[in-house]
Amino acid sequence: MDIVVCIKQVPDTAEVKINPITNTLIREGVPSIINPYDLHAIEAALQIKESKGGKVTVITMGPPQAEEALREAISMGADDAYLISDRAFAGSDTWATAYTLSKAIERLGFDIILCGKQAIDGDTAQVGPEIAEFLDIPHIAYVKKIEIIGDDFITVFRLMDDGYDVVESSLPVLLTVVKELNIPRLPSLRGKMAAKKAIINKMTFGDLSADENNVGIKGSPTKVKNIFAPHAKCSPKMLHGSLEEKVESLIEELRTLKCL
Amino acid sequence: MPVVIKVDKCTGCGLCVDSCPFSCIELKDNKALISEYCNECNACLSVCPEGALTEFAPKEGILQNDQIGKYRGVWVFAEQRNGKVAQVAIELIGAGRKLADTLQVELSAVLFGSNEDEAKELVRWGADKVLHSNNPLLDRFNDEPYSQLMVHLIKEHKPEIVLAGATAIGRSFLPRVAGRLKTGLTADCTALEIDKETGNLLQIRPAFGGNIMATILCPESRPQMATVRPRVMKRNTYNPERTGNIIDVPFDNLTSRTKVLDTVNETSEFMINLQDAEIIVSGGRGLGGPKGFEILRELAGLLGGTVGSSRAAVDEGWIPYRHQVGQTGKTVCPKIYFACGISGAVQHLVGMQSSDIIIAINKNPESPIFNVATYGIVGDLYEVVPHLIKKIKEAKQ
Ligand SMILES: Cc1cc2nc3c(=O)[nH]c(=O)nc-3n(C[C@H](O)[C@H](O)[C@H](O)COP(=O)(O)OP(=O)(O)OC[C@H]3O[C@@H](n4cnc5c(N)ncnc54)[C@H](O)[C@@H]3O)c2cc1C
Ligand SMILES: Nc1ncnc2c1ncn2[C@@H]1O[C@H](COP(=O)(O)O)[C@@H](O)[C@H]1O
Numbered sequence: 067m068d069i070v071v072c073i074k075q076v077p078d079t080a081e082v083k084i085n086p087i088t089n090t091l092i093r094e095g096v097p098s099i100i101n102p103y104d105l106h107a108i109e110a111a112l113q114i115k116e117s118k119g120g121k122v123t124v125i126t127m128g129p130p131q132a133e134e135a136l137r138e139a140i141s142m143g144a145d146d147a148y149l150i151s152d153r154a155f156a157g158s159d160t161w162a163t164a165y166t167l168s169k170a171i172e173r174l175g176f177d178i179i180l181c182g183k184q185a186i187d188g189d190t191a192q193v194g195p196e197i198a199e200f201l202d203i204p205h206i207a208y209v210k211k212i213e214i215i216g217d218d219f220i221t222v223f224r225l226m227d228d229g230y231d232v233v234e235s236s237l238p239v240l241l242t243v244v245k246e247l248n249i250p251r252l253p254s255l256r257g258k259m260a261a262k263k264a265i266i267n268k269m270t271f272g273d274l275s276a277d278e279n280n281v282g283i284k285g286s287p288t289k290v291k292n293i294f295a296p297h298a299k300c301s302p303k304m305l306h307g308s309l310e311e312k313v314e315s316l317i318e319e320l321r322t323l324k325c326l
Numbered sequence: 327m328p329v330v331i332k333v334d335k336c337t338g339c340g341l342c343v344d345s346c347p348f349s350c351i352e353l354k355d356n357k358a359l360i361s362e363y364c365n366e367c368n369a370c371l372s373v374c375p376e377g378a379l380t381e382f383a384p385k386e387g388i389l390q391n392d393q394i395g396k397y398r399g400v401w402v403f404a405e406q407r408n409g410k411v412a413q414v415a416i417e418l419i420g421a422g423r424k425l426a427d428t429l430q431v432e433l434s435a436v437l438f439g440s441n442e443d444e445a446k447e448l449v450r451w452g453a454d455k456v457l458h459s460n461n462p463l464l465d466r467f468n469d470e471p472y473s474q475l476m477v478h479l480i481k482e483h484k485p486e487i488v489l490a491g492a493t494a495i496g497r498s499f500l501p502r503v504a505g506r507l508k509t510g511l512t513a514d515c516t517a518l519e520i521d522k523e524t525g526n527l528l529q530i531r532p533a534f535g536g537n538i539m540a541t542i543l544c545p546e547s548r549p550q551m552a553t554v555r556p557r558v559m560k561r562n563t564y565n566p567e568r569t570g571n572i573i574d575v576p577f578d579n580l581t582s583r584t585k586v587l588d589t590v591n592e593t594s595e596f597m598i599n600l601q602d603a604e605i606i607v608s609g610g611r612g613l614g615g616p617k618g619f620e621i622l623r624e625l626a627g628l629l630g631g632t633v634g635s636s637r638a639a640v641d642e643g644w645i646p647y648r649h650q651v652g653q654t655g656k657t658v659c660p661k662i663y664f665a666c667g668i669s670g671a672v673q674h675l676v677g678m679q680s681s682d683i684i685i686a687i688n689k690n691p692e693s694p695i696f697n698v699a700t701y702g703i704v705g706d707l708y709e710v711v712p713h714l715i716k717k718i719k720e721a722k723q
Contacts, residue, residue, distance in 0.1 A: 195501035234584065290368070290540055
């Protein structure tokens with residue numbers, strides 16, 4: 067089985083704070099990590115390889131420093147890594163990102179493509195299904211369990227809002243995975259050594275038979291108009307006085323609103 | 327539009343460097359330098375005291391798509407499970423109605439599977455017409471036939487806006503539709519507006535784990551597509567007299583390489599309760615321990631409501647995850663939301679701030695929860711809540 071895992075390097079949003087005065091993100095000292103859901107995708111790929119044989123290739127599109135994420139994936143056990151990087155790809159939205167990744171994956175060959183459910187910086191969850199559409203293969207999103215992997219089919223549990231569906235697909239297929247699927251392994255010492263020495267393959271715009279109108283800003287139908295802090299300031303009615311008075315006025319308010 | 331720096335005005339103060347959420351600005355030789363990875367979010371424009379950062383003017387007319395004018399009307403994809411239309415579809419008809427009225431166009435609902443009775447319900451909730459297909463391949467959600475038919479219908483009817491719920495269904499198949507049509511799709515929106523000048527759809531959504539909000543546009547391609555978070559939009563009033571066209575859409579070339587073998591329902595009574603509750607009494611770390619939820623339960627019980635919580639209380643192990651409200655929990659929209667001992671972190675606020683009435687009880691007057699509260703009480707919840715319970719009991723007698 068040839069397995070391709072799409073991973074993204076993201077700022078650790080748990081560490082991101084807002085500066086309340088300037089309303090901007092404080093990103094000082096915010097570490098870059100592999101998108102947490104993608105760690106589960108890597109783990110799933112390694113487990114499939116362990117049971118069915120084959121090769122795990124990790125791929126990322128991003129700035130040159132995203133190479134660190136690829137090396138971390140190798141330290142977990144991935145065999146091969148590709149960095150898709152070019153200034154032509156700057157400003158890509160999900161459409162252009164998925165297009166570019168699909169053009170790169172096309173060159174690699176695959177039976178199964180794995181993505182995280184979503185990336186924690188944008189939380190869009192769109193890149194995976196879009197890649198599948200561009201490659202004209204089926205996809206199953208929100209996979210929480212892989213039941214059976216046959217030679218030409220796969221059966222998985224797909225998480226839904228009200229439970230789960232048992233879904234079967236022909237191969238090749240793209241899966242996006244949720245955290246329930248597995249527990250990602252930690253890099254081994256040997257893995258870390260391998261990661262240091264590993265050669266990271268690079269692809270630029272020229273290596274893909276891609277249309278320049280479909281990549282980067284030009285290829286992105288959506289534009290960010292502005293960003294702002296989420297606080298919608300309103301003026302609350304503070305209830306004053308002694309404990310009894312505060313509670314009394316609250317009950318009064320609720321009565322006028324016919325909530326009591 | 328790309329941001330450009332007027333080097334002569336730049337004093338090298340570095341404010342813009344800190345403002346960039348994507349780490350794309352650095353100081354070089356004491357001047358700001360924008361890297362090629364600029365995402366054009368424009369966050370830096372307003373922070374520069376010298377006005378040295380500006381948007382690069384677009385080349386006139388270069389991207390104008392003369393096709394845009396041909397797209398008219400607002401569509402809502404009405405998802406169904408087991409034949410029953412989901413709540414979120416009704417909410418979207420409420421939101422879509424407003425957009426359609428502002429644009430003075432028709433509002434259509436799109437229903438795959440289910441039956442004509444449900445289609446008529448969509449009209450009574452505010453749709454002008456319903457495109458309905460009862461091809462049996464659509465009864466259970468399946469990405470490929472859903473996206474094939476949606477692409478087909480959009481190409482034929484050319485709506486300018488397409489909305490779907492940000493649910494497992496909407497978020498799974500709509501990206502394929504957007505991919506195929508080469509148009510933009512904005513995920514998980516919490517507000518939608520029409521830009522008065524351009525008529526474009528302003529799609530507002532949280533990003534970076536809820537730390538910031540972003541307004542997204544899809545100015546040069548159509549339709550403008552968005553998935554919308556459940557429980558955020560308000561429903562229209564139900565009008566049993568309302569009539570509209572139910573249009574049967576024939577289409578038989580649907581294919582699928584995936585097959586749904588089984589659907590397993592796992593909704594606990596409770597989940598339904600939390601999202602449907604008219605009154606929610608939530609507690610946070612300020613409770614100090616699991617026992618605190620007992621008095622909240624008592625208050626909730628008196629008012630016929632249910633209990634929610636912040637993530638901190640869940641992380642402490644005081645209450646199970648299914649009670650969590652917020653970015654990584656449930657979005658709720660009750661009539662009254664009590665926040666007791668909750669500080670009001672943005673990730674909590676996104677899950678509850680559209681509640682009709684928010685009552686905050688917190689001993690720290692500086693807590694951000696008071697910024698969104700309708701009524702605020704500064705005080706110890708262990709004094710306020712028991713007293714409130716006593717008074718409500720008295721009032722009820
Ligand atoms: C990616 C991400 C996702 C997240 N998702 C969520 C989410 O879905 N939901 C969520 O809630 N959080 C979420 N968080 C966490 C969020 O940032 C906050 O950490 C959390 O909401 C804080 O919970 P709290 O208000 O209960 O605790 P604290 O912030 O510790 O606040 C406790 C409050 O209790 C008050 N208090 C203390 N004692 C008393 C007393 N006796 N009487 C009255 N008041 C008292 C204090 O003044 C304080 O304001 C998320 C964070 C990240 C990074
Ligand atoms: N730039 C990227 N490079 C590689 N994979 C990506 C990239 N962006 C997104 N992905 C993959 O798509 C998934 C969903 O991302 P998103 O649609 O951005 O939420 C991620 O979990 C990754 O597996």
